[in-house]
Amino acid sequence: xxxxxxxxxxxxxxxxxxxxxxxxxxxxxxxxxxxxxxxxxxxxxxxxxxxxxxxxxxxxxxxxxxxxxxxxxxxxxxxxxxxxxxxxxxxxxxxxxxxxxxxxxxxxxxxxxxxxxxxxxxxxxxxxxxxxxxxxxxxxxxxxxxxxxxxxxxxxxxxxxxxxxxxxxxxxxxxxxxxxxxxxxxxxxxxxxxxxxxxxxxxxxxxxxxxxxxxxxxxxxxxxxxxxxxxxxxxxxxxxxxxxxxxxxxxxx
Amino acid sequence: xxxxxxxxxxxxxxxxxxxxxxxxxxxxxxxxxxxxxxxxxxxxxxxxxxxxxxxxxxxxxxxxxxxxxxxxxxxxxxxxxxxxxxxxxxxxxxxxxxxxxxxxxxxxxxxxxxxxxxxxxxxxxxxxxxxxxxxxxxxxxxxxxxxxxxxxxxxxxxxxxxxxxxxxxxxxxxxxxxxxxxxxxxxxxxxxxxxxxxxxxxxxxxxxxxxxxxxxxxxxxxxxxxxxxxxxxxxxxxxxxxxxxxxxxxxxxxxxxxxxxxxxxxxxxxxxxxxxxxxxxxxxxxxxxxxxxxxxxxxxxxxxxxxxxxxxxxxxxxxxxxxxxxxxxxxxxxxxxxxx
Numbered sequence: 001x002x003x004x005x006x007x008x009x010x011x012x013x014x015x016x017x018x019x020x021x022x023x024x025x026x027x028x029x030x031x032x033x034x035x036x037x038x039x040x041x042x043x044x045x046x047x048x049x050x051x052x053x054x055x056x057x058x059x060x061x062x063x064x065x066x067x068x069x070x071x072x073x074x075x076x077x078x079x080x081x082x083x084x085x086x087x088x089x090x091x092x093x094x095x096x097x098x099x100x101x102x103x104x105x106x107x108x109x110x111x112x113x114x115x116x117x118x119x120x121x122x123x124x125x126x127x128x129x130x131x132x133x134x135x136x137x138x139x140x141x142x143x144x145x146x147x148x149x150x151x152x153x154x155x156x157x158x159x160x161x162x163x164x165x166x167x168x169x170x171x172x173x174x175x176x177x178x179x180x181x182x183x184x185x186x187x188x189x190x191x192x193x194x195x196x197x198x199x200x201x202x203x204x205x206x207x208x209x210x211x212x213x214x215x216x217x218x219x220x221x222x223x224x225x226x227x228x229x230x231x232x233x234x235x236x237x238x239x240x241x242x243x244x245x246x247x248x249x250x251x252x253x
Numbered sequence: 254x255x256x257x258x259x260x261x262x263x264x265x266x267x268x269x270x271x272x273x274x275x276x277x278x279x280x281x282x283x284x285x286x287x288x289x290x291x292x293x294x295x296x297x298x299x300x301x302x303x304x305x306x307x308x309x310x311x312x313x314x315x316x317x318x319x320x321x322x323x324x325x326x327x328x329x330x331x332x333x334x335x336x337x338x339x340x341x342x343x344x345x346x347x348x349x350x351x352x353x354x355x356x357x358x359x360x361x362x363x364x365x366x367x368x369x370x371x372x373x374x375x376x377x378x379x380x381x382x383x384x385x386x387x388x389x390x391x392x393x394x395x396x397x398x399x400x401x402x403x404x405x406x407x408x409x410x411x412x413x414x415x416x417x418x419x420x421x422x423x424x425x426x427x428x429x430x431x432x433x434x435x436x437x438x439x440x441x442x443x444x445x446x447x448x449x450x451x452x453x454x455x456x457x458x459x460x461x462x463x464x465x466x467x468x469x470x471x472x473x474x475x476x477x478x479x480x481x482x483x484x485x486x487x488x489x490x491x492x493x494x495x496x497x498x499x500x501x502x503x504x505x506x507x508x509x510x511x512x513x514x515x516x517x518x519x520x521x522x523x524x525x526x527x528x529x530x531x532x533x534x535x536x537x538x539x540x541x542x543x544x545x546x547x548x549x550x551x552x553x554x555x556x557x558x559x560x561x562x563x564x565x566x567x568x569x570x571x572x573x574x575x576x577x578x579x580x581x582x583x584x585x586x587x588x589x590x591x592x593x
Contacts, residue, residue: 132429136399142385143398143425151385152374153506185508224330233508234275 313435464576493550
């Protein structure tokens with residue numbers, strides 16, 4: 001009798017397990033996989049590509065130029081409509097000012113994805129690891145010529161934007177002084193969440209384009225003033241404003 | 254004739270097979286480097302993967318003295334770290350390429366493997382990573398790191414040694430590790446004080462012995478920070494050098510207000526050989542350093558509580574100096590193994 005109950009409960013357990021697995025699969029539409037690329041692009045405004053030669057006019061008639069915008073993207077994941085998170089590729093991507101900045105996942109579980117999440121920066125373990133162990137070609141190598149590693153205060157610059165601004169007392173349109181935003185250190189890691197609507201079906205190849213609106217970097221920043229340079233530690237107030245600005249300046253389609 | 258050809262053929266095949274085998278089995282091309290630590294020194298921590306070997310140290314030494322590290326090939330590590338001065342420099346602020354000046358005094362290099370972090374503000378955790386800073390600093394070598402590696406890699410000697418020492422081509426990995434390996438061999442612990450400490454009572458004269466007692470006294474509190482076998486506790490302190498500091502010190506890397514104007518406590522070994530003194534080289538002589546501490550220093554809000562007027566007599570100052578001079582290790586500063 002006892003063994004029958006045991007067997008029955010085992011059967012029941014197996015049944016529940018099968019049903020739940022099946023229903024799970026239905027929720028996720030995990031019949032197979034699709035192939036996805038995520039592209040990261042720098043823009044100025046919501047439609048214009050970032051042009052490092054263009055001189056823009058900011059607040060108080062101050063002309064400025066953006067020479068460089070580069071940042072690390074890590075811990076990328078897609079969130080399904082059921083709330084489940086799927087890690088995307090697991091790579092650390094250094095998004096450069098121009099060119100193609102892409103992440104690829106060849107076997108992305110099929111499903112309906114409604115949110116894209118990623119971190120701007122790198123996790124603290126990576127931030128305090130020994131990057132000289134990495135191949136020079138790695139996006140994380142301090143020797144890859146990207147300038148994204150602080151050699152005097154070992155750690156990564158998570159987000160770097162630099163350019164020139166008209167510093168003349170009476171603005172005359174000559175961009176002659178630097179503005180520098182270098183944001184890093186563990187507490188400046190930020191997570192970006194963007195709503196998306198992507199259906200990934202078996203064998204499909206949908207892409208996501210992520211856009212950073214670099215014009216938004218200057219909210220609450222007076223480019224005509226003295227407070228335009230931060231290496232984070234020397235000016236945490238500005239670094240915090242810049243982080244807030246870029247963290248909310250991403251869109252995706 | 255035919256037989257000879259066959260014989261040569263067999264020889265070639267045998268040689269080829271032997272070579273093939275050799276590739277599979279790692280041959281002991283390199284030998285461990287024996288670090289002879291002075292009596293009383295604890296084992297030196299060495300990072301996994303950069304254990305000391307003869308070739309690693311030899312390669313590191315060559316790189317240490319290679320001016321090709323700098324952008325215009327005029328400055329090597331050894332340019333600002335002179336062996337006769339315990340690998341420090343004789344001027345307040347050393348010159349980088351084109352005579353450029355940074356803002357800090359070149360520190361002496363010895364017993365580095367024991368340091369928990371590097372630079373006056375402690376921002377770098379390993380000797381290997383430390384290499385990146387002077388190469389890239391615009392006021393030091395001002396070189397693009399990949400370009401520096403690329404240029405050094407053209408040296409066939411470096412390529413050969415990199416393969417033996419690290420079993421890979423010369424690259425940034427090899428460059429940073431080999432320099433770290435060489436620097437760990439710069440061990441200094443044979444001063445008159447050490448000889449005295451190891452039982453040779455006559456190694457210190459009476460004045461130096463009185464100086465040692467003063468140094469260790471609660472009244473002076475020198476050993477409160479400059480304690481232990483390496484005469485430092487590696488903490489960050491403000492010693493009242495000025496009321497206002499031009500260089501904000503450790504706060505640069507921590508952004509913690511309590512770290513403002515604080516600098517890593519230096520070892521006092523070889524201190525008589527490392528003038529000028531302090532993080533900015535602003536005190537010219539050791540006698541003036543003793544005067545500084547005797548005065549109690551400037552009124553800086555961050556000043557350590559141990560820095561207060563000491564009311565030293567002329568004899569006490571002289572005894573202290575005698576003791577500090579006895580911390581010089583001339584075996585270290587003349588050791589041919591470390592010379593260019």
